[in-house]
Amino acid sequence: MSDADRAQLQRRAISETRLLRQLELLRRPPTPTALLRHCAPGDGIQVIGPDEEPELLDLWRQAAAAGRLLKLVPASGAATRMFGLLRQRASDVPPGSRERLQRLATHGDEGAGAVLRLMDELPRLPFAEQLAEALAARGQEAAEVRRTGAYVPLLDCLLGDTGLGYGAAPKALIAFHRYAGGSRSAFAEQLAESARYLTDAAGRCRLHFTISAVDRPAFADALAAARQPSSALPGVEYEVGFSTQDPATDTVAIDSSDRLARDKDGRILLRPAGHGALLGNLEALGGDLVMVQNIDNVVPEARQDEVVRWKRLLIGQTVRLESELAALRRRLEAAPQDPASGAQAATALARLL
Numbered sequence: 001m002s003d004a005d006r007a008q009l010q011r012r013a014i015s016e017t018r019l020l021r022q023l024e025l026l027r028r029p030p031t032p033t034a035l036l037r038h039c040a041p042g043d044g045i046q047v048i049g050p051d052e053e054p055e056l057l058d059l060w061r062q063a064a065a066a067g068r069l070l071k072l073v074p075a076s077g078a079a080t081r082m083f084g085l086l087r088q089r090a091s092d093v094p095p096g097s098r099e100r101l102q103r104l105a106t107h108g109d110e111g112a113g114a115v116l117r118l119m120d121e122l123p124r125l126p127f128a129e130q131l132a133e134a135l136a137a138r139g140q141e142a143a144e145v146r147r148t149g150a151y152v153p154l155l156d157c158l159l160g161d162t163g164l165g166y167g168a169a170p171k172a173l174i175a176f177h178r179y180a181g182g183s184r185s186a187f188a189e190q191l192a193e194s195a196r197y198l199t200d201a202a203g204r205c206r207l208h209f210t211i212s213a214v215d216r217p218a219f220a221d222a223l224a225a226a227r228q229p230s231s232a233l234p235g236v237e238y239e240v241g242f243s244t245q246d247p248a249t250d251t252v253a254i255d256s257s258d259r260l261a262r263d264k265d266g267r268i269l270l271r272p273a274g275h276g277a278l279l280g281n282l283e284a285l286g287g288d289l290v291m292v293q294n295i296d297n298v299v300p301e302a303r304q305d306e307v308v309r310w311k312r313l314l315i316g317q318t319v320r321l322e323s324e325l326a327a328l329r330r331r332l333e334a335a336p337q338d339p340a341s342g343a344q345a346a347t348a349l350a351r352l353l
Contacts, residue, residue, distance in 0.1 A: 071208070082171065131158055172222075211244060
């Protein structure tokens with residue numbers, strides 16, 4: 001490594017020891033875990049019976065009312081991959097037509113196929129109205145653009161900075177679900193769902209989103225919009241926090257020769273690590289009972305009843321396990337040398353874990 005490499009790592013608080021450890025893992029990955037059998041009820045899967053539900057729902061109500069609940073939502077991902085195939089055709093010169101797309105798709109061009117599907121299904125998509133308004137501002141009509149197959153201006157309006165900007169927007173803030181009265185982003189949907197099982201006795205609902213630093217103003221605007229009286233969200237008091245992934249958790253990559261991958265300027269290529277890197281954010285929250293849920297792992301409101309029911313039951317199950325483990329600990333502390341207490345604890349732990 002050069003002095004410039006070391007300075008680059010130092011700015012991110014990445015030690016050379018950490019970098020060498022990453023390289024070793026990339027060059028010599030750990031041996032995959034050998035799977036013995038699939039999980040099944042009674043063997044890795046615990047079934048919650050209908051007779052248990054009243055108790056678990058009561059435990060959930062107590063925990064929620066006491067303000068013990070918080071949700072952590074990783075939300076730093078960009079929508080880039082969602083629109084990756086569309087970007088392949090976004091700068092076609094000459095622009096071409098629908099017939100050109102059909103010819104390309106026939107010869108295996110996945111990007112052309114994706115654009116055809118976009119134009120055919122656009123009226124069903126949650127951002128259809130927004131895109132139509134953006135096209136109208138440019139003097140174009142969405143229906144006519146679809147009819148003629150003028151896909152380059154359509155894609156530019158959808159992905160470009162002067163249009164909807166979805167090519168670089170955070171996935172959390174694009175129109176995600178369609179409703180009769182408009183659309184809702186995954187961010188807003190998370191707020192709506194969470195209010196149904198996180199809200200405490202004082203009407204407070206606590207969430208924390210991990211985001212990219214550059215997107216913080218956009219998230220602040222989205223939160224302010226969600227709090228407006230005209231919003232379709234439940235009337236609760238949202239306590240929402242934001243944090244960013246620690247740059248020290250960024251990871252390197254290697255090329256086909258097992259050497260450090262670099263960008264076009266010769267700098268070490270560093271990318272944000274996976275969700276495991278957010279354990280530091282989770283620890284910093286100091287939460288009591290924390291639900292973790294990906295930003296786009298959320299369904300429209302009409303389908304949330306079953307999801308919410310099971311979230312409540314699982315929270316109740318967690319509280320029950322917490323109580324049982326605390327009782328085990330008290331028995332062991334009271335009689336640490338008692339073989340019966342040790343046997344009871346081992347049996348209970350085997351059942352719980």
